[in-house]
Amino acid sequence: MAFLRVVVLLWADMLAGYVMWIMPTYLTDVWKLGFTHAAGIMNVANGLSKVLPLVFFFIVDSGLGNYWMLLLSSLSFVFGLGFLSMSAPPVLAKKTGTCKDYKPQCIGHTQKALFYTALALIAVGISGHIVSLVALFVDQFQKKKVEPKVEKPKFRYSFLVNEIRRKQGGVKNDMPNFPPPPVPINRNRRKADDSSEDDISKLQFQPVEAMLALVTREKVKIFGACLVILVPVIGLIALPYIKPWSLRFGIPAICSLVATIAFSFGRYKDNKSKGSPVANVFRVLVASTLKMLHKLPNDSSELYETDRRDVQKLPRTGGLRFLDKAAIKEGQGDHRWRLCTVTEVEETKIIINMFPIWITFIICGVVTSIGSTYFVEQGNHMNFKVGKLKLPNSILLILYEIAKSQSKFMYTSIASYLGGAGLKRYAPPVGIAFATLFSVLCCIVAALVETRRIHVIRDHGLLDKPDEKIPMTVFWLLPQYILLAGLDSFYENSVAPFLIDQSPPSMKKYLVYFNPGMSGLGIMGSVLSVFVVGRVSQRNGKQNWFQYTLNRSRLDYYYWTLSVLSSANFFWFLLAALWYPYRDPTSNNEEEIGNEEGNEAIGNIESIITGTEETEHTHENETSDQA
Known part of the structure; x- marks a missing residue:
C-alpha cells in the first residue's frame, strides 16, 4: 500500500508538470501578455523550483525527514493548484465584481494575486517532491542489513597448535581444547548486477525512471509499469480536450488533494539523517582568510588532523595551498571557525x-x-x-x-x-x-x-x-x-x-x-x-x-x-x-572499501589455514616415504 500511495503522488506531480507546461499559452491567450513577458514569468517560476531543492534538502537533513517534507510539499501543491483554479476569471467573478469571460479585462487584482501565489506554492511543491519523493520511495524498499555470518575455521585452533609443536619437538598434547575465536566471514557480498540505493539516488531528479527501476528490481514489472506510466499518460492525453481553463487547473488540484489525503493515511519508513557537513566548506574559507599572513610549515604532519576513526581521511594535495592555512595550529584553542582538519581542507579543494x-x-x-x-x-x-x-x-x-x-x-x-x-x-x-x-x-x-x-x-x-x-x-x-x-x-x-x-x-x-x-x-x-x-x-x-x-x-x-x-x-x-x-x-564508497579490506583479511586467514593444511599433508607424505 505504501507503494500505491507514493505512486499516486507521482501521478499528481506529472499532472502539475503539464499545468506548468501549458501556462505560457494561458498567459498569452487569456491575459494577452507578450510572449517574452509570459516566458519570463514562467522561467522565474521554473528556475525557482530547481533552486529551492538545495535549501529544502538541508531542512530535511537537519531532522525534518522525507515524510514530513513530502507531506508539506504535497499540501503546497494542493493549495497552489487550488489557487490557480480560483484565479481563472469565472470562479470568483461574483465575489470580485468582474466578468466571467477569459479576457484581460476580467482579471482583477484578486485573480492576479492568487495566480502569482499559486506559482510560488507550486514551485515549493515541485522542489519538495524533488527532494523527498524518490528518497522516501527508496526507504520503503530498503532491505534490512544482513549481519555477517560468523563461521569457525575448518581446523580447530588447539589441533593446529599441538600439530606445530609436535613437528618442532614432540611436545606433549596437553594443550586445553579451547574453541577458536570467532572469525567474521561475510558471505553476503553484494552482487555487481543488483540495484542499490546509490544507483537509484542517481535518478533523484527523474522520478518516473526511478520508480520503474525500483518496481523492476522488486519483480512487479508489468503491474508497476502500468501504474507508473499508463495512468498519467492517459490523463495527459485527456486533459487538453477540456476547454475551460478553470477545469484544466481544477482537475489536477483535485487529483493532488486525493493523492495527499491517501498519502497522509499511510505508514512509512523514514531514515532521517543526522546533520550536514556542508558548513565545513565555509569554515575552511573563513579560517584560511583569518590566517592568510601565516606561513605554512614545511612538514605537513604539523597540520591539524582529527584522530577519530569514524571519519574517512583524505591525503593532502599540492593544489590551492592557501587553503591549507586553515589547518595551522595556533596554540590558542581549537575554535571551530579558526582551525580545520586537513580532510576538511581537502574536501573544500575538491568543491x-x-x-x-x-x-x-x-x-x-x-x-x-x-x-x-x-x-x-x-x-x-x-x-x-x-x-x-x-x-x-x-x-x-x-x-x-x-x-x-x-x-x-x-x-x-x-x-x-x-x-x-x-x-x-x-x-x-x-x-x-x-x-x-x-x-x-x-x-x-x-x-x-x-x-x-x-x-x-x-x-x-x-x-x-x-x-x-x-x-x-x-x-x-x-x-x-x-x-x-x-x-x-x-x-x-x-x-x-x-x-x-x-x-x-x-x-x-x-x-x-x-x-x-x-x-x-x-x-x-x-x-x-x-x-x-x-x-x-x-x-x-x-x-x-x-x-x-x-x-x-x-x-x-x-x-x-x-x-x-x-x-x-x-x-x-x-x-x-x-x-x-x-x-x-x-x-x-566507504562500505565497499571496508568490505574489500575485510575480505582481504579473511583471505589471509584462510591462506594461513590452507598453508597449515598443506604442511600437514607434506609431513604425512614424508613419513610414508621414510617407512
Whole structure:
C-alpha cells in the first residue's frame, strides 16, 4: 500500500508538470501578455523550483525527514493548484465584481494575486517532491542489513597448535581444547548486477525512471509499469480536450488533494539523517582568510588532523595551498571557525575544483528554458492535425518524454563501454560533453525551423494575425524537441553521477542538489539573456528582436545567439574537463572499501589455514616415504 500511495503522488506531480507546461499559452491567450513577458514569468517560476531543492534538502537533513517534507510539499501543491483554479476569471467573478469571460479585462487584482501565489506554492511543491519523493520511495524498499555470518575455521585452533609443536619437538598434547575465536566471514557480498540505493539516488531528479527501476528490481514489472506510466499518460492525453481553463487547473488540484489525503493515511519508513557537513566548506574559507599572513610549515604532519576513526581521511594535495592555512595550529584553542582538519581542507579543494565545470550547467539551463516557453509558443498556433485526426497539444510533451527515455540508453551504452575499458571515471564528463553538444544542435535546428515558420507567416499574410492558425504542421518542431530531450537526458544522467563520484565522501549526497540548482539559475538567467539581447538588437535604430507578438519577432536570431553561446560553453567545458583532477569513483564508497579490506583479511586467514593444511599433508607424505 505504501507503494500505491507514493505512486499516486507521482501521478499528481506529472499532472502539475503539464499545468506548468501549458501556462505560457494561458498567459498569452487569456491575459494577452507578450510572449517574452509570459516566458519570463514562467522561467522565474521554473528556475525557482530547481533552486529551492538545495535549501529544502538541508531542512530535511537537519531532522525534518522525507515524510514530513513530502507531506508539506504535497499540501503546497494542493493549495497552489487550488489557487490557480480560483484565479481563472469565472470562479470568483461574483465575489470580485468582474466578468466571467477569459479576457484581460476580467482579471482583477484578486485573480492576479492568487495566480502569482499559486506559482510560488507550486514551485515549493515541485522542489519538495524533488527532494523527498524518490528518497522516501527508496526507504520503503530498503532491505534490512544482513549481519555477517560468523563461521569457525575448518581446523580447530588447539589441533593446529599441538600439530606445530609436535613437528618442532614432540611436545606433549596437553594443550586445553579451547574453541577458536570467532572469525567474521561475510558471505553476503553484494552482487555487481543488483540495484542499490546509490544507483537509484542517481535518478533523484527523474522520478518516473526511478520508480520503474525500483518496481523492476522488486519483480512487479508489468503491474508497476502500468501504474507508473499508463495512468498519467492517459490523463495527459485527456486533459487538453477540456476547454475551460478553470477545469484544466481544477482537475489536477483535485487529483493532488486525493493523492495527499491517501498519502497522509499511510505508514512509512523514514531514515532521517543526522546533520550536514556542508558548513565545513565555509569554515575552511573563513579560517584560511583569518590566517592568510601565516606561513605554512614545511612538514605537513604539523597540520591539524582529527584522530577519530569514524571519519574517512583524505591525503593532502599540492593544489590551492592557501587553503591549507586553515589547518595551522595556533596554540590558542581549537575554535571551530579558526582551525580545520586537513580532510576538511581537502574536501573544500575538491568543491572549488568543480566550479569551472559547474558554470557549464548554467548555459545548459538557459537552453532548457526555451523548451518549456518559446517552443510551446511556436507550436501553440501551428497545425496539430494528422489527416482528419486532431492530436492534443500534449503530444509534443509525450514525444519529448519518450525521446528523453530513449536518450538514456545512449548514455548507458557509452558509460558501459567506458566502464569495460577501465575508464569509468570519464563516463559522466563524456555525458556532459554530449549534453552541451546537444544544446548547440538544438539551438541551430530551432533557428532553422523558426526561419521557415516566419517565411510561411509572411507568405500567407499572417504577420498581424497572431491568433490565426499557421498552415504548417507542428511536427516541424519535433527535431528540436528530440535534441532538447537529448540535452536534458544526458545532463540529468551524467551530472548526478559526476557529482556523486567526484564530490568529497561526506558531501556527495548534498552536492547532487547542485544539479537542478545550477540549471535553475540558468533558467532564471534566461530572463536576463532576453533583456540583454533585446537591448543590443535595437542599437542604431534597429527593431528589437522581441516584439509583442511572436509573429512579429525574430526569434530565430535569438536562437542563433544561443547557438553561439552554447558553442562557447561546449569548448569551455572541454578545457575544464581536461584540466579537472579526476578521482576514482570507488574512493567515495566507504562500505565497499571496508568490505574489500575485510575480505582481504579473511583471505589471509584462510591462506594461513590452507598453508597449515598443506604442511600437514607434506609431513604425512614424508613419513610414508621414510617407512
